[in-house]
Amino acid sequence: MTVVSSKKIIILAVLIVIIGGLAFFLYQPKKIDYNTQVKPILNKNCISCHGGVKQKAGFSLLFREEALANTESGRPAILPGNPDESELIRRITVSDPEERMPYKHAPLAKSEISILKQWIKEGAQWGEHWAYLPVENEPIPTSSNKWIRNNIDQFIFQKLKNENLSPSTEADKATLLRRVSLDLIGMPPNNSLIKNFLQSTSTNAYEQLVDSLLASPAYGEKWTTLWLDLARFADTRGFEADRRRSIWKYRDWVINAFNNDKPYDRFITEQIAGDLMPDPNDALYIATAFHRNTMTNDEGGTENEEYRTAAVVDRVNTTWSGLMGTTFNCVQCHSHPYDPFKHEEYYKFLAFFNNSRDEDTQAEYPLLRQYKTEDSIKLREVVKWVNQNVSEQKSKEYYKFLKTWQPTINSLQCDQFVNGALISSWYAGLRNNGTCRLKNVVLNKKSQVMYRYNTKHDGGNWLIYLDSLGGKLLKAVPLQNTKGSWKVAVSNIPETDGKRVLYFKYHNPGIKSPDENGVVFEWFQFGENFPGKEKPGFDSTFKYFNDLLYADVETTPIMIENNAEQFRESNVFIRGSWLEKGPKVTPGVPHILNPLPAGAPKNRLGLAMWLTDKKNPLVARTMVNRLWEQLFGTGLVETLEDMGTQGSAPSHKELLDYLSYKFMNEYQWSIKKLVKEIVLSATYRQDSKVNENLLQKDPANKWYARGPRIRLTAEQLRDQTLAVSNLLNDTMYGKSVMPYQPEGIWRSPYNGDKWVVSTGGNQYRRSLYTYLKRTAPFPSMITFDGGAREVCIIRRIRTNTPLQALNTLNDSSYIIMARNFAINIRQNAGKDPSAQIKRGYEWMFYKPITTNKLNALIQLYQTAFNKFSKDKNATNEMLGGDSRNANPETAAMVVVANALFNLDEWVNKN
């Protein structure tokens, strides 16, 4: 029985293959294209066992040189030009299930087998994936269709023609006004812009409107949201305790960058490597907070090196997914399963980021220290004096130290504690006669130790030994009682040399209890005495210097590079584990992409030069794709997160390249110019109405035969409602604020922090200023698809849920907005409710309401009015205790306003 049926199977299978193959060869006119025909088959069926992760039987299909190499069998599986002798073809066609590939899965389709055969016959050439090839200056199609306004439309029109579709006409002025305002400034335009645009008959009116919006400071606030998602900006540190972090100055830096149209290459460079640029000022330091938005683990007992490493890994992944639209994180554990990135290349790339000074400390060092005015003057004096009396080099060092407290050695580097411990995993703490070790301290020319410490005891001594506990006593430092607060102190030490191991001992016979902590250290700095002792003005300068150590400062976490003494080696992590270190690596970029530019240093600055090199195929394309997605709802490559071979294919590759090329060259990386070109296109200005035919042909509007109609973001929705109800407080910048949210949202273990609703108008600030706690984000932000920003949010996926309806219907914030709007239209929009509703609608949409819509709302008004006329209590409640306005008319209008704020056309841009 079995024999017979097996034979049948074989005969059938062979027949199918032969027939399929024949049919294929007869009808195959064109040369096989690797990217579109072969790679998808390999990705789907073969790569999971024969790719970057696994290379079963010694065979991998990722790179051509691997695929043509000898396998474990001693022979190659692919013989270019000779499909019939190629083991690969034999194994996908053989009938024995133990041999047939893909193993344990359905066999390839006949057509797929034919493609692979023909491809091998034609020489088995590999093709480079489009996104890894340089950006081309695409020739612009030259249609003369009247619909076309600019070059974007040429590309769009060409595809529409291919798809047998025709574009829509321009949307009406009112719709366009609202659409472009929400897109460019994230909220409604101001009254004069509205008036100018609607009344103008100039053919230039739309362009003038666009220019005014681009020049508005609200433009920067709108586009900052996009960047904060990528930068994973939040007001807390994440993980279990999720404590506060003061990093809002970075948010303000981004707003200014967008408003000043900082060229994108410069924008990236400052964020990646501002600290490494010559003489960094505060703004450059703050820009580097981009990569300090990584999470810090404050949970006691965690391994600092583990979370330092996690932050570095996150920086690598964010740089790739955020700036280069590539899922690089797979390469952390193994070579990329689908894309041509090798395991080692991940760690070469990581090495760029592995020498920053941060170490998952509780204080989140290094921090930029920003002084108040009078202290700034002292700082300037110190720097000037050192420059004049010592050297320029020294003055720069002192400036850096006073601004950042770097370089210093965190006490968490101490180990080998006896009668002491690393307290909560951050601070070296010693009890009486307790000891610990500090390795790798360079002591050449070091004449003093500066240290930050805390002790509640008199009479303690800190004994520093060289090389071992029995070694030479370098210094016995008497420790003044700081009465439980942190102090910085200095002690001279005799000069010695070399990179040495130090042993510390705390001695204080006054402490009787063996369990009592004697001293806690936070950091050390081994350095030289303050210079210029013999020079005039030394005393006052030195005093200023000491004052500044204790000055009241605002701080922001920033990037600072390790100096030579603290240089960290980088290694491959075996299978991605930070504890299993493999071969040493130095900074480098994947071989498949552009090389590091000539003369680029092998640090973050060099990395920034590589990213912004016009030869980099990913950076410009990724940003163009992202900006397009902001305006149209979908990217030209739908998967913003992945332009690799597993991502979606671009719908308009030529247009993407045309815009990317122009962005880098003609526009010199100006985002405003690029955005302007897009919103001026006829493509963008189209009406968004759709009909059944079009809906069937192009449900997702992939070919742009109509304008974008998409739901507003959480921020846009709240901001436009605040604006139209006249509550918006347009104050820019500053600490994050806390608008109303329901009780019981914040619930972090080990953290009693509370949400305290902001007052004085701060509860009505634009949404990008809303405080974001990672483990408990602002509810309406999450309901409308914002994220917790624990890691880079590459794309917000829009949803449409009943919870969103409940939010805008019932959230007290929305009721307050409805009240204000109702009172406004009753006061300023005519006498009778019908006129008021009409006018209110026009304030929202800049166009008259249709009769049917008006009737529905008047009916609602009447129902509400009748009810409130009979119910004083409900009337009062509807007005929230505002007795001046507590009448049935206003209460009924609040209900109508509440309905208006829930209209589909309000929640969407049309």
Next chain:
Amino acid sequence: MTQQDLHNQRLLKEAEQKVMHQHTRRHFIKESAMGLGALALGSMFGSCGNSSSSTTANLFDAANPLAPKAPMFPGKAKSVIFIHMAGAPSQLELFSYKPELAKLDGLECPQSLLEGKKFAFIRGVPKMLGPQANFRQHGQSGTWMSDYLPHLSTMVDDMAIINSVTTEQFNHAPAQLLMHTGSARLGRPSMGSWVTYGLGSENKNLPGFVVLTSGGNNPDAGKSVWGSGFLPSVYQGVQCRSEGDPVLFIKDPAGMDRDLRKASIDAINKVNQQQYEEYKDPEILSRIAQYEMAYKMQISVPDVMNINDEPAAMHEMYGTSPGEASFANNILLARKLVEKGVRFVQLFDWGWDMHGDSSGNAVNIGLVNKCRKVDKPITALLLDLKQRGLLDETLVVWGAEFGRTPMRENREGKEMLFKGRDHHAEAFTIWMAGGGIKGGVTYGETDEIGYSVVSGKTEVYDIQATILNQLGFNHEQFTYESQGRPFRLTDVSGKVITDILA
């Protein structure tokens, strides 16, 4: 070395050899060669439609996205309660009886079990940790279960316990994503979304897919484990809270009664309908449906979430106390929800990650306490469903994202203060009951120390395939077209575990 030590060493060696032997590929192929051949042929002829995917239209009616729909074939189950113990409890203390492991307690783990393996926290050479619980046989089936779950062990004859589940992920968030979305990366629809998409909802006034969390935290993977991925967003899970407002903003504003809210939503929808006539965007219809649903939810959610009116006997049986955010309350709510026609109730209880870093996280202390909080309610759920005649049509699934190691965790290579086990992807337990599942079954085996599966290897995809099967779906044909290709919950894997079907 004592006689006993020698004996133990031999045991370990044998366990090791068994694992190696069972895992050689040749052995596996011999077992299943015939089956594979038949399968291959079947798909050769049967799946011609695979490439011409344009014929597989998506089942989405924007005007009425939650209308009840018939499955592909009559399923045994109408709804699912998936109880996920987030953090992953130890199978070795609950269901997987390993007397041999007890004998190895305290011995160093042989290098061969560690080579090429990666653990979340174990470093260097850990020691073996014997089972901390006592096991006994229960019921007519004689199923082994530990004394950590004294109530549940009375239900063994209704349960199919799968001791041979394996996963690909050993970190919480990705493993939870894999379990619930079929992918360890973000962006795929969750199982509950698939089910609601395929079956719609039988109750127009409640979401088809409800999520209840307890234990003080959301699951590690966050709300993505109940997200709708590329499916229309109406199918995402709706999180309900068992204290405060059951759903945020569910209460009408002060001064607005139900009639007025009704009038207001009617007006909104009338205007939106006008907007639809003009724009023909199906998303507008979807929004109209969402507003109707929101209105109904305002009544039905507080109603169904209110357990005050349950009889005292029910509270006694479930161990519930109204007003608390507890697992017991959530379990009782789950019963109420499926009774009302909710398709998929997803429970997450946080706090099962027993690493041994504190007493609360010790497999012999914290785990016992956690079990106490869930044992009675889960048992009550099975009994209650049974007495209401609902167990036959309700599939109850209990599980987690992975299992725990037979070795004792030694974080940073150091002995820990308490007894804990590290994350383990290679073998863990999931059980199912009701909804056409055979009772009294123990399926699949691991080796003598519970390290690796030796028979009945069950992938996460197989669990998903079985759940879909019980609801009336062939998991290979239940697809959704997205980005130009059909996707399915089980990706390219999954087979129904036929041995546990009634």
